[in-house]
Amino acid sequence: MTFPVVGMVGGGQLARMTHEAGIPLGIRFRLLSDTPQDSAALVAGDVVVGDHRDLATLRAFARGCDVITFDHEHVPTEHLRALEAEGIPVRPGPDALVHAQDKGVMRARLGALGIPCPRHRIVRDPADVARFAAEVGGFPVVLKTTRGGYDGKGVWVVRSAAEAADVAAPFLAGVPVLAEEKVDFVRELAANVVRSPHGQAVAYPVVESRQVDGVCDTVIAPAPDLPAARATHAQELALRVAGELGVVGHLAVELFEAADGRILVNELAMRPHNSGHWTQDGAATSQFANHLRAVLDLPLGDPRPRAPWTVMANVLGGDFPDMYPAYLHCMARDPGLKIHMYGKDVKPGRKVGHVTTYGDDLPDVIERARHAADYLRGTIDE
Template identity: 55%
Template sequence: MALTVGVIGGGQLARMMVPPAIGLGLEIEVLAENEGSSARIAATEVGDYHDADVVLAFAKGKDVITFDHEHVPQPVLKALVDAGVSVHPSPAALFVAQDKLVMRERLSAIGLPVPDWARLSAPADLQAFLDEHGGRCVVKTARGGYDGKGVRVVSDAAAVDDWFAQLSDDPAGIGAALLAEELVDFRRELAQSVARRPSGDVVAWPVVESIQRDGVCAEVIAPAPASAGRISDMAEEIARTVARELDVTGVLAVELFETTDDRVLINELAMRPHNTGHWSIDGSTTSQFEQHLRAVLDLPLGDTGTHDEWSVMVNVLGGPATGTIADRLPRAMADEPGAKIHDYGKDPRPGRKVGHVTTTGDDLDDVVYRARAAAEHFLD
């Protein structure tokens, strides 16, 4: 009898788990937030993941429950575990990804490299941090931020008064305190993905370079240029340590800063397949989505080698002003036959990730050019 994976969340990550699930002979079912979700092809139920009864009913008969995002409340996760459901990653690991202050506390306790940071409970705390860090810093909400949301660069303690007014112990809010971080002087942003199964085996993909625009990942180059040796070794060791020390199961993505003084610092964690790993669908022997399914089911992990020297992924952000990605596929396919095009089935909206394209090859300039050219077909 086929193993059954239940995925909470109906976004594009759940959607991209479907093809490898079919290939592995798995049954995959999705609890989606709405009828028109990106993962509607596998959405067997639509319901509120904040409701423990809804989630428990969905979990019945599943061999494992995993996630499209990290937002399922801890009480709901605890209810699953208490009911004997196999949950990967675990609630304890997810808690670190759900709250940036908890993340900084745990990573600092482990001794991993992070930007200088402080907990802020009042404007006076922020002013003190600004005074210590040259009058500028980054302030983040502890909960709920993503793709540049919940992040501000500030030089005035009054710049986040609205956030201080929203502080609450309510898990659905922005958190009980804010996070201040030094404004890191970095050369570029990197990301290191690994996968870990419950029995402890870990595999890693090459470290990649992530190019951001307006706080959102726009392009990814795999492997990161000029990273072989010290940089790649440091990035992989950091990610393996995070996975081991936090007992992360499934795919883990560690977003990193490569600083101008040659340090590598942890920026964020994602305990699921991640945008910076989408290149692996077409560029790696085992994609992050297949690997995540293998890992959460504690199956042997796949090889993470690459097909070509370079892979470049370009996000389609916003999409066409008129029509859909599907409308423009024939022309894009004809003009860029070597590009792999992924449509998330989402309505276009400014800044929204509605798809991505990937190209591979041995000449980086050519691979970048072809990926960008393919993506341009879906933008106005």
């Protein structure tokens, strides 16, 4: 067989859905998972259980793989450089991926490129936070650990020097902390693009991402009432970032739409991303299929939407551990509903799946998605 083997580091839901996208293509998929119970490990046929922080484990896993890619950004950068030095294709490569791993590195590089970002700098202690706040017009300011944060973890909004002292643990542990101005934004957007090694790139419609308690709750594609020129600017910004950083694969650029109309870069993710889950059912080619095409240097697929509106709503765990009985109501009420579950144990607040809906009437499409997500979680019963 000449079909390639894609090795994916990380066994979460992103790996699970990427594996699914590769099945029709005949792509052979190998997984490095932390545990046999991880989301993707439950469905993939070739699973290696091991620690992605251990170079020997990574080397052994990479043997027999044609390319290595990721479901998260937590593999040490020096390990990826070692794999590359041994001739193992790593996509995205460490020189690109470090900008998603380290927020300080990302901000410095984007600033050098003239990419609009919130005002920021690395701070050393709570007193330095207070000085930064004075520089940007006062509190509140946002503090972020430069590495390891996600879904609101490692991120704090502090409204005084006293509150900055309350989150002093990262400073005491010697972890670099990035301080940013708190942007007066209208909403959060995301521009998802995919780039291949030979430089072909595609851009999906810019979406609106609605957050609840720091976690993505609902994504609307395309972003409602976003002026065409602003949407094009956001796509061009994401494509420029992908090209300048040498990204190979999927890149999600999380954005603020500021009250004054500016588009500012908030975060980068160099892998399939929650803001792109709508593409599974709502685009001609999903983010997962295009990520695989990119890392294998195949021609990229059509990113255009299938319907005027697509809405993705995350399903979070609630007080009811068994969601399967809720399928009867959800599927009978809305035969067009698409349910995607991740095989995870249900825990309160944990992402365990998502639903997508699509159609011509945006309020109806939003209502259908939110109803299904809330019913599956158990927050509504009708």
